[in-house]
Amino acid sequence: MTVDISDTDIYPFVTVSGITENEALEFSKREIMLKAIYSEISSGTTLDEAFQNLRDLSDSSFNELVRPYITGNSSIKIVYDSFGSKTYEYSDWTSKIYHPMLSCFRDCHPVIDLKSPDTSFYVIEDRFSEEHPNNPFPHPPRFLICREVAVGPRKLLKQFDLSKRRYIGTTSMKAHLSFICANLGLVRPGSLVLDPYCGTMSIGLSCAAFGGTVIGGDLDIPCIRGKPERNIFHNFQDQHLPRPDLVIVDQTRSPFALRPIFDAIITDPPYGIREGCKTIGTKQTPTPQAESTAAPSDGMTFQPTVQHSLSSTLSELLNFASQTLVMGGRLVFWVPSTKSAPNTPPFHPSLTFISQATQPLNPRWSRKLITMEKVREHEDYFTNPGEDDPFADALNFREFYFDHQQKSGRELKKEAKRNKKLQKQRDISEKPGSSDEHS
Amino acid sequence: MKLLTHNLLQCIVPACRKHHYPLKVTASLLNVEENPFDAIFASRMLERLEYNILLEAYNSLRQDGQPELPPAVPEDGASNEVFLQSLFFAINCLDVVEGAMTCSSCGRIYPIHNSIPNMIVRAIEGEQPPQSIEKEQEDEEEEESEN
CATH class of the missing domain: 3.30.2130 (VC0802-like)
Incomplete structure (x- = not known):
């Protein structure tokens, strides 16, 4: 053909x-x-x-x-x-x-x-x-x-439309895009697919529609559990698809065994804009006592989280994929990008770059859908900061977004406050001088 | 949680990494899902599973009347329909709704609630917890106290 x-x-x-x-x-x-x-x-x-x-x-x-x-x-x-x-x-x-x-x-x-x-x-x-x-x-x-x-x-788009689902979240992916992800991941009957940042399982639902078996993981406990009457399982049930397996995971300390098992890892990692890049941790060093009393015994405990950089999330994802994908398995993931960013594809020694597609989100920033395929046995690969890091752009993405894109009203207010304060200080230091002149 | 997922999970404490495997699974509530048998999936998973771990976990949960798994993979495992059917039942139909997984090395318990296992722990001894990089919030607090 x-x-x-x-x-x-x-x-x-x-x-x-x-x-x-x-x-x-x-x-x-x-x-x-x-x-x-x-x-x-x-x-x-x-x-x-x-x-x-x-x-x-x-x-x-x-x-x-x-x-x-x-x-x-x-x-x-x-x-x-x-x-x-x-x-x-x-x-x-x-x-x-x-x-x-x-x-x-x-x-x-x-x-x-x-x-x-x-x-x-x-x-x-x-x-x-x-x-x-x-x-x-x-x-x-x-x-x-x-x-x-x-x-x-195209009838699938109607059938899987977000508005027809019982359970969606603020960042649920459109049916159209999830089906594109599933196609790029070559999901077919018999495939085992992992989405380590699954959210409300939009991508997983499309993979299941193409016959794959899906495992989803997320750190957000309330999101992954949903409510008794509406949760991820209901979305699958409504489409007459087998229930996926869900796991509460922190990908920075992944509980998945590091051996080749998945046919595809398809995911939309959090960028830190609408969904935070988080890992389990607290701002204070916990005392051993606090740790033992705070053990999550019922599984419903809200975990304290701290910010985790997007760049390390992505390099962890690449290393994780190269360890857990079978030979020929695909890694499909989204990364945010800006217009000015260089168009270099991400690099990993055991994964080969297949394609990238850009979805413009607004005139200044967009996101890219990147597909990679495992072609060699795993070897660990970390870039040093500043040394041709493929995600250097993504690393600064959050700062870039909040600094230059759209200063929120709160930030503008804060800046105005700061300026006012500086002005006051200047006034105070100038006043003695001016009074001297008068005398 | 199905036993396929159990076969993939390990204790997340780095000190347990060498003997992290397997987590011992116990269940107080089990459910059987009637998923249609998929021979392609079962034979593909057979190559990737740790069969002994699956066997141990399955035998500890199996109830009367449910298919039995042989103590070792039959030689014609990938094409033996009867074997693949029991394997499929073990990895993709039996669902642990309520229960727990225990690490045999450190004794940590990972609870399973509503079929979803919780694989996160708050802090690990001997490991520096990740420090917050959210300076902004602290700034704000300072500012507020100044005012």
Whole structure:
């Protein structure tokens, strides 16, 4: 299978060649960004030209591409669709599109069934270049006549929509993005997937929908336990998926055995903006006495936490993944980034970099979805601060965000207070001088 | 918590690292989930599990009428349907709802409540607890006391 993806960044049509119909069907069950797969029959710069090309098809091509779907009792439907504004008004469709199309079917007279046809023929108008004149790959407007082979799995997006879930949190990931994560992690039936920062298990739910078995861990006890009537287990139950296993973990002291076991680790680590980068600890050194009395006996104790840097969270994640992934296993994770950041991919000796995709969040900062695959046996790897640290940018991310992005009202107030204080001090030190002058 | 997860968990105290394994699991409430049998999953997990640990934990929890696991993996383990079915039941259906896991080395108890084990401890002896880097809050407190 070859894919021409030279201009897919913005262009909505992708040309694929050498793919069988069965492959297309399999593909369309998983690729969440796919609308549909069509088999092209003819094309032209105008509708008349496209129809003419269809009429001029050689007998062998016609017998292969069209005839099998319109002979006998097979029913069809003709759909006119477009990218960009449609040239033809609704009132013209019958005379300009449907009748000419039917006249191209030579000696065949298929049954028309608009509700549940065996085959759908599409007349697609592509006016992308007119809608986006500044795009670097201008295409002239064109008409495509094609047959629908497979429809993408967009119904999953409706089924797994956040608004339909019983239990969500402030940072639950959209169904769309979680399915993309699951695809990048190559989750399939029989896969064992870990999400060590699972939150409300959005990513885990998508992985389970693709047949994976999921283990989720999080430090936030109230979040992971939920409430008796609405928690993570209910979300899985509502979709008729097997219950995941949940564990309360502190990834800085991970309780998972360090041997290759997971097929994929897919996670969205906390950046310290909306969810804190936390680890268990207190600001005071605890006395042995306090420790023994404060033992979490009921499992519901709220743990005191302290701030943990994002950079160390990420380098821990890379080392953890290289130890616990099986060979060929995938690590998929999100990191925050800024526009000005260098575009160097993260490095680890046993993981190879596969891809990164950027999701712009606002004009100045974005987040990247990074995919890595385990290709070599584990070896420990830590970068020294300042020494080509792949996450140097992420390290300062929290400070950057709070210092430069949006000074909150509280911070502005604080700054104003400080300035006022300084002004007062200056006034006081100036006053004696001024009084001297007067005397 | 299912026994697959139990097979992956170890005591988090660094001093126990060398003999961290296994945590002894006890249960006061068990549940059986009716997950559909998945032969691919069971045979894939067979290569990755510590079978002896699974066997010990499963035998301590097994009730009458539940499938038995043989004392060692049969030679044709990955293709033996009957064996894979009992393995699947052991790792993916039997669920510890209430119970605890105990480290045989340091005696630390990790409680399991509502099927979710709590694998965090407040502080570990001999280890400097991580210090807060949240200076901002302290600043604020100072400021408030000044006012």
